[in-house]
Each structure stands twice: as structure tokens, then as C-alpha cells.
Amino acid sequence: MSILAPVKVLVVDDSESNRRLLTELLESAPDLRVVSTAADGNEGLRQVMALHPDVVTLDLEMPRLGGYSFLRLLKSTAPTPVIVISSYAHQADVFKALELGAIDFIAKPSRPTPEAVEKLRRELQDKVRAARQLRPDRAPPPPRRPRGLPLEPSFVVGVGASTGGPPAVQRLMEALSAEPSVSMLVCQHMPRQFTRAFAERLDRLGPFTVREAQEGDVLQPGHVFIAPGGRQLVVYRQGGQYTLGTPPPTMQDKHAPSVDRLFMSLAEVFGARSVGVVLTGMGSDGAQGARSIHKAGGEVWAESERTAVVYGMPQEAVATGAVSRVLPLGEIGPALVELARKRR
Structure with missing residues (x-):
């Protein structure tokens, strides 16, 4: 059995203390190796060209060449998976970075307590390990601004995503603009404060x-609801309308928000009319929920390996036997529009 070489990481951050901390956290795992560090984007680009790391961790606010310019130049010269390390205070910056090609982000703890540092260590190591599966060239383009909004009822679709998900969700929304009466419930793995x-x-x-x-939002056509970070998203039937619940996670929940919890809720409430879509992401969240939708007679679709930035979640869902269609990202939206129109 072959043994994989350690994942090579380049840490780009203008703070010496941050570079030291990230290096210590990464190298506490035997399968991860920091090949170098850089204090700004210019130095980071030189290190990428010289060392060819498997993944880069990137601070966005740096002197000389900042994170945005680094991402643009990296994409055009040496595409490499980039994980942004950002504080809660710079949420908008994170999403711009994802649009420019970063594949994921990690939120810096506001206070470096032992518990917060340990959480950072686990998340950092897990996401860097996933770099072996990443294809930075697969990031979907940002959506164009669609126009028009018919207010005819259609159906509800649940969407689950993790690593590489934000641009994929945007792309899916763009495609669904042809039938904007669809209601979408999105479970994107993302920390509290970033989901808003x-x-x-x-x-x-x-x-x-x-x-x-x-809690208590009413499901409406033409609306998309994002599961809040740190909580779950479920649907209830109350009289003649469907309302949303955002309960806290239980001890059994591995993720908050959880694709499994969302899909199981859809299966229970909508039965054979339930539709779940599993997009790019690492891990297996959504597989159990896919079984629930399939058992209820509903449909589960998954993004294909051809376009998924990380094929972990779609692959796990497909392995259950509950997935009826496996499609490239660009084909999922049009197919959902066709299904919505058939079900009117």
C-alpha cells in the first residue's frame, strides 16, 4: 500500500505571530508540512512558483500585494488551492475572495483561548488535508444579475454544500432565475456570523x-433561506402554510447547520415531493438525509465529479444508492427548472 507524501503548505500572512501559530498548528500533524511562509503577496507568489505547494493559507490584508491581487495573479499563473484565514470583522472580504478563486475559509478566533485554538487546529488540518481532492480551476464563475420575478408557486428544493459551495450556490441561483417561483433552502457549512x-x-x-x-419564517415562492451558522434549518407544516425552524444542534449532530437535518425534514414534510441537491463539499453530510428523501419517494440529485471542487459529499450521497441524477453544476439548475414546471 502506497503512503501519500505530506501535504505541502505555504502560509501567507503579514503577522509574524500568525505565521508562527499557523505553522505550529499545521505541523502538529505528521501528514502536513509547512514548506515556507511569506509576509506579503509578492513574496507569496515567488514561493508558490519556487516550491509548488499543495495548498496556500492566505491572510487578505497585507502590505505591498494584498490578498485580492494575490488571488487574481495566482489564478492566472499557477492555480493552487487557497484557504483564506479571516476574522469575523471582515465577512464581506471573505466572499469577495471566494469569488476570486479561494476554495474555502477559516474564521480566526476572536480570543485565542485554548478551546478556540484547538478548534482552529482541527478545522485547519481538516481543510488542508482536503487539498488533495481540490481542483481550483473548477470554481464556477460569479452569477450574472437575472431579471424579472414571476410570483407563481412552484416547489421547494433543499441544497447542501460545504467546501467550494458559495460560488456553486450562486451559480445555481443564477440558473434558477428562469423559474424564480422556486423556493430554496440552503445548508452551507459556514460559521456563525458569516451566514448572514x-x-x-x-x-x-x-x-x-x-x-x-x-424561527417562524414562512416558506414563500421566490425566496431563498440560508441556514444560520451554528443552528439547524428544518420545515414544519402549520395549517395551510410551511414555516421554518432554526433549532440549536443536538449532541448527535455532527454539523450545524446540517444537510442531513434539512433533508430529513424535507422528507418528513413533503414526502414524495421532496427534492434535495448535494453540491461540492468534503465529508459525508447529506448522505443520511438522502436516504430519508429516497425512502419518502422524493428525488436526490448530486453534483458530478467533473465540476465539484471537492467530490466528498456528492460521492457519499451517491454511494447510498439514493441519488437519482448526477449532473455537472451547470446542468443542475436547468434540470430543476424543468422539474418545477412539470410539477406545477
């Missing part, structure tokens, strides 16, 4: 109304 900024960013695209879900 993600919703606000999507809301500016139109024609959908996009918001971070709140």
Missing part, C-alpha cells in the same frame, strides 16, 4: 429574496 453576510450578498444578485432563516 452570505445571505445579504446573494440577496443583492436578484431576483430572489435571500435571507438568513429565522
